[in-house]
Amino acid sequence: MTVSDPVVEAVVATVSRSATEIRQGLVGRRGAVGEENPSGETQVEADIWADELLADRLSAIDGVSQYASEEREAVIDCAGSDGGGASAGNDGDNGDESAAPRDGYAVAVDPLDGSSNLTSNNAMGTIVGVYDAPLPARGEDLVAAAYVLYGPITTMLLATEDTVSEYELTGGERRLIREDVTLPEEPVVYGFGGRVPDWTDAFSEYAREIETELKLRYGGAMIGDVNQVLTYGGVFGYPGLKSRSEGKLRLQFEGNPVGYIVEQAGGRSSNGEQSLLTVEPTDDIHERTPVFVGNESLIDRLETHLS
Ligand code: FBP
Numbered sequence: 614m615t616v617s618d619p620v621v622e623a624v625v626a627t628v629s630r631s632a633t634e635i636r637q638g639l640v641g642r643r644g645a646v647g648e649e650n651p652s653g654e655t656q657v658e659a660d661i662w663a664d665e666l667l668a669d670r671l672s673a674i675d676g677v678s679q680y681a682s683e684e685r686e687a688v689i690d691c692a693g694s695d696g697g698g699a700s701a702g703n704d705g706d707n708g709d710e711s712a713a714p715r716d717g718y719a720v721a722v723d724p725l726d727g728s729s730n731l732t733s734n735n736a737m738g739t740i741v742g743v744y745d746a747p748l749p750a751r752g753e754d755l756v757a758a759a760y761v762l763y764g765p766i767t768t769m770l771l772a773t774e775d776t777v778s779e780y781e782l783t784g785g786e787r788r789l790i791r792e793d794v795t796l797p798e799e800p801v802v803y804g805f806g807g808r809v810p811d812w813t814d815a816f817s818e819y820a821r822e823i824e825t826e827l828k829l830r831y832g833g834a835m836i837g838d839v840n841q842v843l844t845y846g847g848v849f850g851y852p853g854l855k856s857r858s859e860g861k862l863r864l865q866f867e868g869n870p871v872g873y874i875v876e877q878a879g880g881r882s883s884n885g886e887q888s889l890l891t892v893e894p895t896d897d898i899h900e901r902t903p904v905f906v907g908n909e910s911l912i913d914r915l916e917t918h919l920s
Contacts (some may be wrong), residue, residue, distance in 0.1 A: 614789050616773055620718055621743055621757045623826045625771060627670045629780070629787040632769065635663050635725075635739065637761075637817075643731045646806035651686045652863060652898045657731055660684050662721050663724035663739070670764030671720050674751050679719035681898055683726075683866045688719075688748050688898055718756065719744040721898075723866040727834020737763045742870035749898050752869035752882075752890030756801035760836045760874065770794065770843065772877040788852025795879040797846035800908045804838040806861065816852045819918040821847065823911070835862065839871055839906060841877060848907030849913070853885065860903040864894055868904045881912035887917040 616622040642659035650656050664684040664879045672680040672691045675855040681688040723740040729736050746754035759771040767782040768790075779791035803823050805812075812820065827848070838849045853860045862868055872882030872889035881907045882889040894900060905915055 614778060614792075615753055616757065616771075617775075618676065618756065618773075619774065624671060624677065624718070624743055625675045625759060626719055626739065626787075627790075628667070628739065628759060628761065629634070629664060629782050630785045631666060631670060632739065632763075632767055632782045633785050635659075635666065635761075636763050636767055638662060638666075643810060646771055648865065650684050650735045652683065652901070655729075657685065657728050660725050660728050664722070667699045667722055667739075667756060668723050671722070676717040677720050678717040679748050681719070681721045681865065681877045683723045683863055683899070691717075715903070717899075719746065719748045719750060721748060721865045721870070726836050726867065730832070730834050733795065736832055736834050736837035738834060739763075740836065740867060740870050741867070743874070749894035749896060749900065750866050751870075751894060752888070752892065754862075755869060755890070757871040757872035760839075760871070762836050762840050764837065764840075768840075769905075770840065772874040774877075777874060777878045782825075794843065796875070796908055798829055798908075799867060800846040800848065800911055802830040802845045802847035803827040803842050803907075803911075804829065804841070804847075804849050806831070806835075808867055811854040812852060813855050815848055815919050819915055822914075834870065835867060835904075839875070842880075842907050843875065846908055848905065848909075848911040848915070850905040851903065853903040859901040862901060862904045864889070864892065864900045864902045865898055866903045868892075870906070875906040879909075882906045883912050883916055886916065 618621045648656045664682045721742045726738040741759045743751040743757040744754045745756045759774045761769045764867045769780045777794040780787040842849050852863050
């Protein structure tokens with residue numbers, strides 16, 4: 614099944630094709646490079662490699678005006694078609710400044726979400742948001758979002774304005790396996806990030822309730838955990854902490870795209886007060902936010918506890 618918007622289709626096709634390559638390229642790229650990304654997390658070789666691969670390919674698509682990634686400081690303005698393409702090197706620059714930026718969609722990527730799981734060989738993902746507005750943008754400006762899950766098999770969840778679909782990705786191809794994905798009505802699983810002593814009292818009270826109702830599933834990579842919520846129903850959250858009220862996850866690269874996917878699948882997203890998609894971003898592309906996604910009733914209850 615192809616997406617009707619040709620630019621979104623080109624982005625999705627590029628990510629699908631690249632996923633197989635990224636998966637194969639993880640072998641031998643598990644080591645830390647001694648650098649931190651703009652959010653202060655240790656980068657592994659694979660983070661930088663996957664970012665450069667996706668930056669080159671996505672910024673070359675006609676109709677993509679900006680590329681931003683969790684692994685680089687600044688947004689790349691993609692050059693006009695007569696401008697020779699954007700400079701996609703991982704040097705934190707702003708693209709080719711001699712050429713005017715193209716009109717079109719802005720693409721925000723977390724090339725390898727949960728890359729610390731490479732050490733223990735656990736699940737990881739790639740997250741992509743396609744915004745119809747310059748970055749940083751509101752989640753409501755998304756026209757599509759997708760994540761790739763590198764699990765025992767490689768799958769992709771794609772949400773567009775019309776529907777949510779699941780694909781298997783093999784050999785560069787994407788094969789539709791589930792149409793009109795919706796959250797199961799009866800929630801089964803939950804996963805909450807951050808250390809328990811660092812949770813606020815209000816969040817701890819909510820978590821104590823949920824623990825008595827649902828089954829714990831937490832793998833340290835948001836995409837693996839969110840995919841369980843989309844498969845079984847439930848709630849995933851990375852709350853604001855006593856030591857860091859803004860939490861850990863990033864609004865443009867993680868919160869918005871995953872919030873969009875879950876909302877399109879019939880669930881809710883929240884920063885603890887309101888839908889992630891309605892949050893007005895600051896001008897920091899790496900802005901962090903508490904993130905909660907899952908069945909509507911569970912997110913409603915969370916907001917009641919945190920209000
Ligand atoms: P990275 O993309 O830098 O690995 O961080 C994001 C993330 O790994 C999420 O995928 C995950 O939900 C969270 O951090 C796990 O954090 P913690 O190790 O604190 O549980």
